[in-house]
Amino acid sequence: MNTMESYLEGKWRIGTGKRTTLVNPSTGEAVAEASSEGLDMKAALEFARAAGPGLRAKSWKERGEMLRVMSRAIHAHRDELIGLAIMNGGNTRSDAKFDVDGASGTLAAYADLGVELGDARVLPDGEAVQLGRGARLFGAHAWVSRQGAAVHVNAFNFPAWGLAEKAAVALLAGVPVVTKPAISTALVSHRIVKILVDEGACAPGALSFIAGSTHDLLDHLDGQDVLAFTGSSDTGALLRGGKSVLAHSVRVNVEADSLNAAVLGPDVEDGSDLFHLFIGDVVRDMTQKTGQKCTAIRRVYVPRGKEELVEERLSERLAAIKVGNPSLDEVTMGPLATEQQLKDVRRGVARLETCARRVFGDPNVVSPIGEGTSRGFFISPILLVSDSPEPTDAVHTHEVFGPVATLISYDGSADAAAALVRAGWGGLVSSVYSDDKAFVKSFVLAVAPFHGRVTIGSSKMAGQAIPPGTVLPQLVHGGPGRAGGGEELGGRRGLAFYMQRVAIQGDRALVESILA
C-alpha cells in the first residue's frame, strides 16, 4: 500500500507506530496509509523558522515569482491531481477542478500581488504623519515580516486550495510554512508538496508537510510564529486555548462553522433571471463538494407566500442530482469524505428535524450509481422546511456539513430577514437576491457586522455573478463569532496576519529612507 510520507527538515520521513488508513469514500477501499508518530516536531518547526531569512532576503516580486512557479507546477499536474481528488476525496471532476484550480489560481493571484508590490521587503501602511509641533518629527507605519514559522492546519474538504491559499499568503509575506492537511483526504496535498519539492518550486525549507497528527508541534510555538486553522469550532477553541499559544500570545486565525444564508427579496418574480440565479446558486452551494464547503448555503430565507414555490423549484433541481461514484462522468454529486462525516451528517439532519420538517431526501435512503458504491459514504441531498423558526433552533445553531439546507420564511422585510440571518451568530458569507435597492441596502448593513462577506445577486448581474460559495483571493474570507473570528485572503489584507505592524518615529527623511 502507498505510504504517505511527511516532508520535514528538508527530507521525506515516515512515522512509526500505528498508521491511519486513507480510503476511497465511494467504495470504502483503502488507498494509502500514513503516520507522523515519532517525527521530531520541535526540530521541524526550528528548521522551518531557519528558512525564514532566505525567504525574506527575496523581494516581494521575487517571492511573487516563486508563487508563480508553484502555481504553474500545480497546473501542469492538474489531471493527475483531479484524479486523486476523485479517488481519495469523493469529488466529482467539477468539484476537483474547483479545488485544484482554486489552488493554482490563488497562488497566481498572490504572484501578481508580489509583482505589484515590487522590489521592497517592507509594506508601508499609510502616510507618514507629523508628530508634535516641530516640522521634522514624523511617525510612519509599516508591515514587516514576522520571523517565525506559520503552522497551517487544514480541513479535509479542500486538500489543494486549503493548502495553497494559506501558503500563498504566508510565503509572500516571507514566513515559511508547516502545513498539515486533514489526513482522510491528504493524498492531493501530499502530491502537491511532492511536485513542488521535486521541481524545486519553493525556496529551500519554506514548505514542510505533516502526513498525520501534529503531535507536540503546537507546544513549541512562540511569539513570532502564527497558527492558522480551518475546521470545527470546537477544535478551533482548543487550539486557541493551547498552552503555548496563550503563554506567548501566538497569533491564531480560525475559520470554523458557518450557517451561511441565502435570502430571496420580496420583489423577485418566479421565472425571472434573478429567480433562476437564486435557485441555481442555492442548489450549487448545497451540493457542490457534497455540501462539504465552509461557504455552503445552509439556510434559505424566502418571503412568506413563496415557500411552496421555492420548495418545488429546489426539489425539482435536487431530484436531478445524480449521486454516485464520481469516477463516472454522469455523476453530479459524490459521497461524503469519510464514514464519520456520514454519521455526523445523519445525526445533524436528525437535529434539524427537531425544528424543521424534511421535504426532500432521506438521510438513510440513497441509490448511488457505480461499482462498489454499497460500501461508500453516500447521502441524498436533503431539504428541510422550518415553519416558525426561533433564534435558538438547531437551524440557527448547528452546522450540518453535507448537502443539507433548510428553507425558512420571513415577512418580506429586510429587518426580519436580517434578524433571522444574525441568529446564526457569525458567518463566512451570506447572500441576498433582489433588485430593490432599499431592501438590499438595509439588509446588507444589518447583517454586515456578522459576516466576512456579503454577496448581492441582482438582475443586472444574473449572467456574470460568481456564486457566494466561491472564495476569491481578492476578497476577505472569514467571519466573526461562530465562524471563528478569522480573516484570510483579501489581497494584501491577508498579509497582515503574517506580519507585524510597527510605527517608526523620528526624523522624517530617516524614517522614510528606512521604509523605502
Place this chain on the structure above:
Amino acid sequence: MNTMESYLEGKWRIGTGKRTTLVNPSTGEAVAEASSEGLDMKAALEFARAAGPGLRAKSWKERGEMLRVMSRAIHAHRDELIGLAIMNGGNTRSDAKFDVDGASGTLAAYADLGVELGDARVLPDGEAVQLGRGARLFGAHAWVSRQGAAVHVNAFNFPAWGLAEKAAVALLAGVPVVTKPAISTALVSHRIVKILVDEGACAPGALSFIAGSTHDLLDHLDGQDVLAFTGSSDTGALLRGGKSVLAHSVRVNVEADSLNAAVLGPDVEDGSDLFHLFIGDVVRDMTQKTGQKCTAIRRVYVPRGKEELVEERLSERLAAIKVGNPSLDEVTMGPLATEQQLKDVRRGVARLETCARRVFGDPNVVSPIGEGTSRGFFISPILLVSDSPEPTDAVHTHEVFGPVATLISYDGSADAAAALVRAGWGGLVSSVYSDDKAFVKSFVLAVAPFHGRVTIGSSKMAGQAIPPGTVLPQLVHGGPGRAGGGEELGGRRGLAFYMQRVAIQGDRALVESILA
C-alpha cells in the same frame, strides 16, 4: 469613608460584601473603599449592548463631537483630577498631568478623526476591485461597527489615560464601553466617569463603570463583544483563555509586559546633544510614574567601552531625583502605587541581581521626604549593570515594574544590539540614538518584527523629540509576544478592533451606494 460606586445600567450602585480599601500610597492612609459584589454583571453587559443602536445612529462626526465634549469635561476638571492622582496614585504633579492630559488629548485626537471621517457610519477599506471578466461585478471592503459591547480592563498606572484611550476608540467606532480600572488607583477613573455622567457628555448608556471586580461579566461575552486588557501577561493569558472568549471567538486585545530597550549608537559622543537626549530619555522613562509605565525603559544598551561613562551620567541624574510625598512640590518621584507593587519590585530587583550587579540605589533603602511617608510604598531608583548578558537572563525575561533599569554593553554593531533587544521576545517600544544612518536602518529593521513602535533619536531631533515612553494617539501602541500581541490607537487603525471588516460583492453601483 468615601465609597466608590459602580455605574451600571445607567445608575450608580454600591456592591455588597467585603469592600476593598484604597489608600494614599505615600502615607498608607485609607482614602476610599469599594465593592462590586452582588451587582448584576449580565444585566450590565446587556444594558451596554442595548445602548449600541443609539450610539451608532450618530455619524462619525457626531461621535467625534461627543468625544470632544468628553475631552473638554475632563480638561475642565484637570486640577481636581491631578489632586486625586497625587493622593490615590502617588503621582507627582508632572506624572498626574501626563495621565490626565493624555486622557483629554487622546479624546481630542479621536474627536478630530471623527470630524475627518464625516457624515458616514461605515469606513471604506480600499478601492472596489473588479471580479471576474464582466465589467459590472465588483467587490469592495468596509469596516462596520460591531453590535456588542467593549469590556475594558485597565491597569493601575494610568487611571485617566487608560480609561480614555480605550474608550475614545471604542466610542468613535460605535461600541458602548464597560470600563473597569484596577481598584487600587481607581479614584481618578471614578471621578472622570462621574464628571462625564453628570455633564451628560456621553450618549446614554455608552459608558458603564465597575468599581471592583468584574465577577462573572466575562462569562457573558459573545461574538459581537470585544475585550481589551492592559496588565500582566499572566492575567492576559487567563482572559484570552476564558471559556466564553474561546467558545464565541471573542476578540481580545492584550497589552502586557514589555522589556523596552534604549540603544546608544557607537557614534554618539559624550557631551553631544544626542548623548544628552539619550541620558534624559532614559532617566525620564525610568522614573516617570515611578517606573510604573508599560513603555518605561528597562534595558539600556551601550557600546562596549562606554558602560562606565553612561553608568556615571545616569547615576548622577538618578542621585538628583527627590523621592517623597508628591504633595510636596520639590518631590520628583513618588511612591509605588501599592504595597504589593513594592514587594514585587523588591523581588524583581533580587531576580535581576542573579545576572547583574546593582550600581545605583538599594531596594530596601530610601529616605522619602514629606509627612507620613514612613508608611508609604517608596523605593529608590535602581540601576544595574549586566557584564555578560545571556538571552535567558532575567534582564531579558522579567519585567520589574518600577524605577529600575539594567545597563548592558554590546559590541557596537547593529546586529548584536538587535539580537540582545530581541531577547526580550516582543515589546511595546524600543529606541535607538544614533546619527549613523546605516546603523539605524539595520537596527530598526532587525527589531521591528518584535515591536509595536521603534523611535529614533538623532542630533537633528534633539530639540523636539518625544520620548519613547510617550504613547501618541496617531501611532499604534502594542507589541507581539511578551507584550501581549495587541494593538491600540494608531489613528484610524485602532478602530478595526471594534469593527468587522466585510467584503461586499455585486453590481458596482449598488455596492458603492451601500458603502456611501
